[in-house]
Amino acid sequence: MTLSDILKEKGIEDFSAIPLEHCLVGNRRLYDSLPRGCYAVFMLFPYYVENKNCRLAAFAAVPDYHLFAKELFSELEEYVKNKYGAFARGFTDHSPLNERDGAAKCSLGIIGRHGLLISRKYSSFVCIGELVCTLTEAQLGAEGITVGCNDIAYCEDCRICIASCPAGCADGDKSLCISAITQKKGELTDPETDAVRRSGSIWGCDRCQLSCPHTQNAIKNGTIYTPIQFFKENVITGDENDVESLSDEEYKKYTFSYRKRNVMQRNIDIIRRK
Ligand code: SF4
Ligand code: SF4
Structure with missing residues (x-):
């Protein structure tokens, strides 16, 4: 081994x-x-x-x-x-x-x-x-580990990810990034609340990642799916009601538990007020 x-x-x-x-x-x-x-x-x-x-x-x-x-x-x-x-x-x-x-x-x-x-x-x-x-x-x-430092390579800069951003982060202004806002503590401003409501997301945002041709190719080729068993079990597949009904013990198993539950609840309340 x-x-x-x-x-x-x-x-x-x-x-x-x-x-x-x-x-x-x-x-x-x-x-x-x-x-x-x-x-x-x-x-x-x-x-x-x-x-x-x-x-x-x-x-x-x-x-x-x-x-x-x-x-x-x-x-x-x-x-x-x-x-x-x-x-x-x-x-x-x-x-x-x-x-x-x-x-x-x-x-x-x-x-x-x-x-x-x-x-x-x-x-x-x-x-x-x-x-x-x-x-x-x-x-x-x-131990089967290769060693070597290579030049960093960058993407083709097609900018599809920028164009697909629902928060208009195209100009580099990340102040309304849904991923950041949904994880932010405290009360949200009106523009932030509106951005969350429109996104329909209660935690994070994958839009720029999903729109990327590299992601689309990985989905099409079927390579994107995790081979790691840990991530295949206990996946939350439902909507906000399933997140809301998690026990405190279950809640601790997910990354969003680094914030107190009231942050998630605030987001759930926002999308329910649609
Ligand atoms: S995570 Fe969502 S809101 Fe944030 S930059 Fe990407 S697409 Fe825009
Ligand atoms: S969509 Fe992907 S390849 Fe295109 S600019 Fe964004 S990260 Fe780069």
Whole structure:
């Protein structure tokens, strides 16, 4: 069993490493706590499942990827420690590194105009995680992990994603981005409330991602769907009533639980006032 075997067994097919010194800093405090001269193994967690009638963005309808990453990294850290006596720590989202930059330098995808990493198979419906470890390049090679820092590639800039934005983010003004507004605490302004009502979404927005030709191709070719079992179970497939009826225990399994329930309830109330 190697590190790449463990990753593949979990459904993680895209991973590659770069030396830490080639990474951009994400969180400075976390970055300074890392040993020098180590490698970051970047990996993609594809999460897309077919879910047409849901009022949640795709990432919100599936169980929280932080929970998936926590379990995965605990296994990987243990594996590296037991086999090599080396340091290893996994991160996702709250990271010492700029994840999009690192994944692009590992050639796990290109960077889209909409600001997200676009992978060949899953388009932008991926979360990024990274295992920072003190394994040598030779040890990583023996574990089935390639090492190499490449130039970042960008999308074709067709701007379809910009044109499809219901909030008119075409001019780069993200102040009415539905994804940001639905996750915002407190009372919304009238224009924000109106933007949520018109979108019909109670958490997040996938419009720019879905309109991208890379996503459309991935759907057409059938490659976009997650192979990770964790994301295929407990998917919220219903409407706002199903979200509202989740018990507090169930609610904690989804990413939207990082906000208090009253934020979600506010959004539900807005779309009900249609
Ligand atoms: S997430 Fe939605 S509202 Fe935000 S930029 Fe993309 S399409 Fe526009
Ligand atoms: S829709 Fe076009 S411009 Fe936008 S991310 Fe996709 S390829 Fe790039």
